[in-house]
Amino acid sequence: MMLSSVIHALLIALAVIVLAPLAVGLYQGLDRKLTAACQGRKGPPLAQPFYDMLKLLTKQRALASPWQSFFATLYLFASITALVLFYLGADLLMIFFISAAGAVCFVISAIAVPSPYGHIGAQRELLQVLAYEPLLFLVIVGFYLVTGSFMLDTIAAYPAPLLLTLPLMAIVLGYVLTIKLRKSPFDISACHHGHQEIVRGVQTEFAGRTLAVTELAHWYEIALVLSILMLFWATSLWGALLLLAAAFVLEIIVDNVCARTSWSFMLINSWITGLTLAVINILWLQVG
Amino acid sequence: MLAKETISKIKELLAKAKVKSPWLLHFDCGSCNGCDIETLACLTPVYDIERFGIVNMGNPKHADILLVTGTVNHKNKKVLKNLYEQMLSPKVVVAIGSCALSGGIFKDCPNVVGGVDKVIPVDVFVPGCPAKPEAIIDGVVLGLQKLAAKTETAKTTAGKPSNRLKVKAKVKEKVKGKGK
Numbered sequence: 001m002m003l004s005s006v007i008h009a010l011l012i013a014l015a016v017i018v019l020a021p022l023a024v025g026l027y028q029g030l031d032r033k034l035t036a037a038c039q040g041r042k043g044p045p046l047a048q049p050f051y052d053m054l055k056l057l058t059k060q061r062a063l064a065s066p067w068q069s070f071f072a073t074l075y076l077f078a079s080i081t082a083l084v085l086f087y088l089g090a091d092l093l094m095i096f097f098i099s100a101a102g103a104v105c106f107v108i109s110a111i112a113v114p115s116p117y118g119h120i121g122a123q124r125e126l127l128q129v130l131a132y133e134p135l136l137f138l139v140i141v142g143f144y145l146v147t148g149s150f151m152l153d154t155i156a157a158y159p160a161p162l163l164l165t166l167p168l169m170a171i172v173l174g175y176v177l178t179i180k181l182r183k184s185p186f187d188i189s190a191c192h193h194g195h196q197e198i199v200r201g202v203q204t205e206f207a208g209r210t211l212a213v214t215e216l217a218h219w220y221e222i223a224l225v226l227s228i229l230m231l232f233w234a235t236s237l238w239g240a241l242l243l244l245a246a247a248f249v250l251e252i253i254v255d256n257v258c259a260r261t262s263w264s265f266m267l268i269n270s271w272i273t274g275l276t277l278a279v280i281n282i283l284w285l286q287v288g
Numbered sequence: 289m290l291a292k293e294t295i296s297k298i299k300e301l302l303a304k305a306k307v308k309s310p311w312l313l314h315f316d317c318g319s320c321n322g323c324d325i326e327t328l329a330c331l332t333p334v335y336d337i338e339r340f341g342i343v344n345m346g347n348p349k350h351a352d353i354l355l356v357t358g359t360v361n362h363k364n365k366k367v368l369k370n371l372y373e374q375m376l377s378p379k380v381v382v383a384i385g386s387c388a389l390s391g392g393i394f395k396d397c398p399n400v401v402g403g404v405d406k407v408i409p410v411d412v413f414v415p416g417c418p419a420k421p422e423a424i425i426d427g428v429v430l431g432l433q434k435l436a437a438k439t440e441t442a443k444t445t446a447g448k449p450s451n452r453l454k455v456k457a458k459v460k461e462k463v464k465g466k467g468k
Binding site for chain 2: 032036039040041042043044045048050051052053054055057058059060062199200203204205206207208211
């Protein structure tokens, strides 16, 4: 009995580790295709993110500092752990703290190299973490207030879709997703494909294999935020997929419509809007 | 047998990925901006080179292909060399326009070194004054074939720890020499 449950857990972990990057890579590929279509272009092939990742592995090895590689690997390890724990039905608070530790490891690995550009990027990445972490925490608190538990098993087994009781919290998570996906207007530390920010922002000093490691860790992080989004409609698979599709389209529209803002605007805007929405939703729960 | 096949398939995939994802670094060595405008036109929806997976990078450490426009002079040859050295191999250099090829009409000026190939090794020469976007795309595609042919992998000599130590020792010797 004990052994079979361990094997079961290991199989789930393996499936998550393999399938998550495939899914997020496809998500990014679709994103580039649709963005190109919006701009009247053909765009790169669907598998482009995978080509980019594999190419980075073939590049010459170059380490600016051993600590950079160490903390980048820790970042990857933390984001994989957080995602695996999510699908094992663990405590959502613990997952939140592990993923936050991973995000900080990324900042440390960028700071480990004495480069002014990398440092500016790292500080901006830290500001991004500061902007989205309270919002993500409030979303998790919202789950607790409705379901009475931080355990994912209980939250996922809740009989009604959480979207009905926490609609404003879904918008708050949208803010988190925009910051995490490095989309305009909140792409101040580094941008996804093509755009530039003070050389390359937080990624400036990463190259070749180390860059691939941080990218992969970033994919796992996105997978985690998208998985939390799916919790809002955990009662039906189609509902969860519908939520994912809606988030995908909205993110692309926001990205194409908005210009990049300053870090102060991002911090103030995400906190004021996010906190207001979250507080209204929580008050509504208490009253109703 | 199966393991061998898998390994060869993975190698094929890696070789394919190398060509399918070229990231560009564009450096203007002091051109009249004619070639720069044509180069950047390739990124617009009209030519859309992102359909080949090409992305314009601002960071030499991420770039695979270096596009150089304009004449090299004594002031910027160090910058050009520095950018080239920061790029990780395998890498390819494409010189664009008459000035980058030979110095163009500025060839005999006292401040001009000449073509890009006098400072760094050039793989592809794209002629024209200014070079047409179609010609630049052709040049980049030719550069990609050269990139595929370059057999340098992650196991280049520069990346081996033993060599890194050697380099460190050399630097130390130099510092000591200066002290004397």
